[in-house]
Amino acid sequence: MLRSKKFLKLIVLLDAGLVLLILAFWLLRGSVWASWDFQVLDRFHEHAIQEGKGPEASPRLVYLLITDDAYAEFDKNALDRGYLSRVNRILSMLRPEAVAFDIIFAREGDPATDKKFARSIARLRTAYLPIAFRLADSSKPFDWLPGSVYAQLNSKITASLPETGEAQPFYGDQPVLQNDLFAAKARGTGHINAENDSDGVYRHFPLLIKLGDRYFPSLPLQMFLDFAGVPFEHVQVEWGRALTIPAVEGGRLDDARVIPIDERGQVYVPYVNTWEHDFPKVAVTRLRELFADEDMQGNLSEFFGGRFVMLGDVSHGISDIGQTPLEENVPLIAVHASVLNGLLENRFYDRWTDGQVFACLGALAVLLGGAACFRQLWIYYLVGFGGLAGLGALAWWQFTHDSLFPVTSATAAYLVVFVGLVVGLQVSLSRHGAFIRTAFSRYVPVQVVEQLLENPDLLRLGGEEREATVLFSDLEGFTTVSETMPPPHLAKLLNEYLTEMTRIIIENGGIIDKYLGDGIMAEFGIPLDTPSHADHAVRAALAMQTALRTMNTGWEKQGRVQVKCRIGIHTGTLIAGNLGSDQVFDYTVIGDSVNLAARLEGVNKLYHTEVIISEKTRSLLTPEVFRVRPLDIIKVKGKSEPVRIYEVYGLEVKPMTEMDADYYRLYEEGFRAYLNREFATAAGLFNQSLQIRPGDAPSLNMLHCMNRLNPEDLPKDWDGSTALDFK
Structure with missing residues (x-):
């Protein structure tokens, strides 16, 4: 049944107002996306890889790594270019498709060794030597200095690209260049500037940057363009949408490659796995060792032939490392390898635009508003939580289909609408809520009152089957003690005792069901679900005994009587709810589990113990928190099955x-x-x-x-x- 027209109008206005408020916030912030969206997507990335739904690794990629063993072999603290010359000569005979050095040889070394290294690069013919820049957000003139490296750089970049959209590229400045002698022999170059996100994680990588008014490609992009036979100047850029590599005549591409990029020209790096499991790895020391064996040279040619070799230094204290969405302390050569893999496999992640997210939120807001129009609150909550689960499922499905959805921002916006409508509903029902609070708060636990305010249908008689922990406590020999005390003194002692015990039970998450003279019946885990209700009950019992000892010390100083408390605890299935008649009812629990807890309280008399719990309660306790010992196996009157009982005599943390x-x-x-x-x-x-x-x-x-x-x-x-x- 729908609500009144006046209430329907209120829902429509409130729903629309909340959506407009969220849109205004996003527009002022500049984007729907926030860092926490990517942090959640990091977890999606991990699970996608574990389930085999992540990017696939190209069989054409391999790492060739300079490790600590290499430094031990050439016995120097600095990278030996003569050693690398020998590595290059080996690679030249293995005929790889390309060899990308993740190393910048900026300084001059020994002249003879440098010439030898330059000749090895020329002989290799497929070497790519990178350049690094300091990146800035704003445009500034690029300082073209004299020298062959600048001349080569100038010849390798393009003055313009076919582009559309609002560009916000990175601008390069203060380059760290390769030595002139080496750069002249390399097949190509590109930048290796991997910029981490605001939280320090390397998720994005710029495919191209600007040097002054001209564009310069990244190392992975330039390697792929050369492989595909596509000149850089043919690349088309639609900022915030895609970078397109066209299929040209004589090239290797049958169809154009459309690579999703953001407004900065960045791709979301498609890591295929953790560092240990992404691409095959060979140490340069191992390569030299295997190549020395003539029987292995054919295998090496088959392994390296036609492959893209990512050559980097991963020795301790030298390699650049950073955090990826999958793990910490990863050599950053993994970023370039992953981007190149994405280009080879044509596997990158698209990203939802702000407009698409706006439309999604609008649809969900309409759904929530429609559900709020029904008088039955359960419909609203069912739709609301269904939508919440749907957002998570949508984000996961999108990720496994190469699309990034801002699940956290969208969920936060959805919750604003959801909670906003809930608040509106509650305000409209405030008079009804006030009646419930006034009528029932005097004899129903506060937690139950709050649940009644959320769901008035609970006022109907009846109960539900639940698992909870029941605690019974009783003062030992209190009837005899009461006969020796004047009634005013007895009432004062009992009030002090019950007040303190009640405080402890409530602070530990329990509710007071009823007072049984000097006894207390309490439950843990209802009416609200509490996963660790057994822990809470036992912790409360120990705190009650500790508090009673403190109270006894004070009463002894006042010359008053001393009392002891026995506590029985059992966890089991019971019926919890509003039980009674149509005229008078109470929120309570019934069942065999309740009876057993009451029996265990009395069993303390036989063993002179203070706290006894059942086997079921013990099995649910968090390990190594409580000191528990087996006490006996008993058959209580009225039950045929034996019950193993335990004494709780302290906390593990106490000596x-x-x-x-x-x-x-x-x-x-x-x-x-x-x-x-x-x-x-x-x-x-x-x-x-x-x-x-x-x-x-x-x-x-x-x-x-x-x-x-x-x-x-x-x-x-x-x-x-x-x-x-x-x-």
Whole structure:
């Protein structure tokens, strides 16, 4: 059923206003995209690779790496160009498609060695030597200096490119160039400026930059253009959309390559995997070793022949490293290799435009507004959370189909609309909410009142099956104590006790179900789901005992009576909800689990313990947080199945004396021996524990149980349980 016309009008106005507010925020910020969008996409990238849905690695790419072993081999702290000359000669005989050096040889070295290295580059014929720049956001004149390197650079860049759109390219300045002698022998060049994002992660890479008023390609782009036979000046740029490499006559491309770029000319780097698993890697030392074996030369030719070789220095303390979406401390040669792989495999990520995201948000806002028009709130929440899940599914599907969706920004905007409409709905229902709060807050827990405000349908009688932890506490011998105290003193003591215990239970996430005279019944894990409800209940029980000891100390100084508290805790399935009659009902719990928790509280009397929990509760506790020991296996009255019970005697973080540790160890070993029917061993261990704690009730109880047993008469299915004849 739809709401009234007045309310429908309010929803439409509120929905439209929220969307306009979000659009204004995005426009003022300049973009829908934010750093947190890419951080979420990083996780998508990881999962896509794990599921085999990431970019594929080209079989034409291989790393040739200068490692620490190479420096040890030529016994220098600086890169030995003579050593590299020998590597180049080997590569020239293996005939790779291209060899990209991720190294800039800017300074002059030994003249004879430099000439030797230059000749090896010329002999290789496929070497690419990069250039690095300082990148700036604004245009500035490029300082063309005299020299052959500048002359070669000047001849390799283009004055203009066919371009459309609003360009915001990076501008290069203060170049770090190759030595003239080497640059003259190289086949090509390109920039290697990998700029990290604001959070320090290398996700984007500029395919081209500007030097003054002229464009200059990146090293991966220039290598691919030479491979494809396409001159750089034929490249077409649509800023913010795509860089197109056309298929030219005589080239290798059958169809044009359309590469998505942003307004800065950057691609989203399509990493195929982590550094250890992206492309084959060969150390230069290993290459030389294998090439020295004539039987291996044919295999090397097959391996390197026709491949793109990315040659870089990854030795410690020398290589440039950075963080990628997949891992930290990665040699940055991986950026250039991944971009080149994307060009070879024609696999890059497109990105949703701001306009597309605007349209998506508008559609979702209409969906939410339509759902808010129904009187049943569950429809709105169903649609709302469905839309939220849909955004996540859309982002994942888009990523695995090479499209980037700003899932975090879109989700935040969606939540603004969702929450905004919720607030509007709540304001409109404020009178009804005030009635509920006034009528029920006096006898229903606050958490339940809040849930009723969110969903008034819960006021109907009935309950739901839930798993929760129930705590019962009771003061030992309080009836006898109360007979010796004047009523005003008794009421004051009881009020102080219940106030402090209630505070502890609520602070640990529990709700007070009811007070049973001096006893308390509390639940953890309802009405709101709490994953660690068993932990919360046990932590509350220990805090209650600690607080009572503190209160007893104060009461003793005042000459007042001392009291002890017993607590039983059990976790299980129960019925929770509004139970009672049409006229009077209460939010409470019922079921066998509740009864067992109450029984466990009374079982403390038998073992002189303070806190007893069931096996189910113990199994849900976070490991290594609480000190727990097995106490017994009991059959309580009214239940046929035995229940293993445990005593909780502290927190692991609190130190324990060596004597106490020995006591608990001996008891647990004795208990295990008892269950294994090793009664003589068990008796010895329990007697040893009694030497540490004379009169210890659990140990005496176990000895008493064994004294009543005749091992020869025990049935095969004996489980060691003790039947209790009291409730």
